[in-house]
Amino acid sequence: MRDIKPILSALRRSKAGAVLLFLQVALTTAIVSNATFMINENLTYLKEDTGYLQQDIFSFTVMTFGKDINLSQQAEFDEAMIRSIPGVINASLSHVVPLSGGGSSTSARLKPLPEKSKEARLAYFYADENALETFGVKLIAGRNFRPEEIVISDNFHDDGPNTIIVSKMLAENLFDDGAGLGESLYVSGRALEIIGIVDVMESAWPRADDSGTTGIIPFINAQNYQHFLVRTESNERDNVMKLIEDTMLQAYNKRVIINVDGLDESKNSYDAADVLMMRMLIVLVVILVLVTALGIFGLTQFNISKRTKQIGTRRAIGARKSAIVRYFLVENAIVCTVGLVLGSVAAVFLGRVLMQTYSIEALELPYVVLTAFFMLTVSLLAVVVPAVRAANISPSIATRSI
Template sequence: MFELKPMINALLRSKVGAVLLLVQIAITLAIVSNAAFMISDRLTYLNQETGYEENAIFSFGVSTFDTDINLVAQYAQDERDLRAIDGVIDAAMVNWTPLSGSGSSSSVHKVPNPEIGTGVRAAYFITNEHVLNALGAKLIEGRNFYPEEVVHADNFDRLPNTTIVTKDFAQEMFPDESALGKMVYQGPEGVEIIGIIDTIKGPWLKDSSPSNVVIFPFNYAQPRTEFIVRTEPDRRAEVMAQVEEILLKSEPGRVIYGIQGLDENKASYMARDTLVMRMLIVLIAVLVLVTALGIFGLTLFNISKRTKQIGTRRALGARKSAIVRYFLIENVLVASVGLTIGAMLSVVLGQQLMKVFSLPSLSMTFVLVSAAFMLIMSIIAAWGPALRAANVPPSVATRSI
């Protein structure tokens, strides 16, 4: 009952079904292992630390159409009004919202006239001294901006001469020394790094360096701008409901729009990746189910073709457990060949996905775990038909003789 030769001979007599199942198992393993790896990669991306207290921060935009409004004075008043709301920790005007997929970035250099390609790419805030508290950013070296260092203007005639950067940017820009006190250049004029903050993410989490963020003390007043507000975590919704009414009291000739929590901004930005991950999960479930049904059907088919053979073995004294083991081992034999071929296909498919979609290299751990899972699944799928075969009575061997 444990000899492989009778099993192989039996499979060869119905080789079309066995080959089709073998191919199905191989293709399923190739797709499942790569899909599982992609899901793991997406989960790591979706669950990455952003450096923000997302459920306590919200943002919104302001569009002003009246050209007679003094925007510098108006936005300063808006910030004071926002900070006066009960439950607000701090607020700041910014040029973009973190984790939103929309922002500003530029190359920052060590020298004023750099060679092409020598800079470090970073997202940059233009804002004021309140932004660190509004974002909940932790200062780990140096100091915050002094109020007098912040440039409040509606043009670029005067620019700031200081900056605060994230530790990730500082390490990439100055890998072998402290960045504090160093001069960096976004244009011909240099700015001094006066502070370094712990990791916060910029607007693009898919960026190659999403934690490279530079902050300039420049409150640039333009007709369309954004505000970041941090509240006590359990009072954000309450504060959000008051913002529009309070700001329109001081100047009704404008539009307040897009009042949204930072976690909601992040969810909107990641919606496509979340959808892809869910589709991959459904794909895995469907493929595994179809393969399990294929194994179940082939085992039933083999049993129906070998009913007399099973009855004869039962008449000769074979136990039910031996019959069950026979079909399970036969199934494992087919599955093992399919999984071996599938493992090779997994590697090939992973290499192609890496080239086309810039995915990381497929880890063999996912191939091995997927193969083990499918082997267990194939045994479970064949278990029911094998039990049915074991219940074939010995009298079947004497029928039609």
């Protein structure tokens, strides 16, 4: 405590350096707090279970330009043909590729309009009874579609299906007890009975907050542009992917096969921007921390060079080396504490701005506290080397230097 008064006096004499230092610490604390929070959010999202066996599934798109076939019949034939390929477990026509960033959604209601009722966003897949096995999602209640429940039509409203399989998240959002099996949903005016519930099944937009509120509707409306999903045995996916174009064209050559991609590759493409941002944030955090540490190191070195006489005098009257080291540690701690307090307030403010501007989660206070503690540790470590050098200054050399 005896060092506090001379430290404050020294800081008043060199205000510019102290102000620059605590502003630098404050800016670093504010940015690093939010950056580490966003990095952790991205890492948590990237590790989330999507429900799909991504490593065993691939998708491809068929663009048919021939006019001499029935698209629905050809789609059924294509599915059966794909399933006959060695290494294929199942295949399904689907109007949406999961995790790809492009899909369809609507609202699911417990009562038809115009009645008021609870509703939730429904990201849906038009597919048949093969979709569950093809997707690899886990059925936790109810059953799969029966072949006779699959509706092949081009008019969903008038000639649509009567059943649906939903995700656990959708059931929990709509029904208070989280059940829902056997209940009805109203989708685009049609009542669909919930015959099955799957555990986890992400939509085409896994980054969305309600991405898990999904459903499979047994409806096939074959188009000139349509998607197939194929699930293979482990380690067989690459072999089947190499065969799929030739196999499809041999069955009917008036079409083009494009976008033959693994489901994990589709997910990686969807996440590419987030991964890039996360890497940039990591680089930013490292650079800011290093620059701040170097700034503290340089300022301490500068202060030592200005206080050589003061250090030499203290050493001459019997001050121990540990006292000199402690002096600079305490001085740095005071300046950094001011910067950390200011930076913590700025971090919370910046977090709210980011939340309102980019609709991200609110910054959690533990990140601010941990960042402040980390920055204080870094700042103290940055002072140790120059402080030890100062403590080793010989009193005679210090006196002659004036």
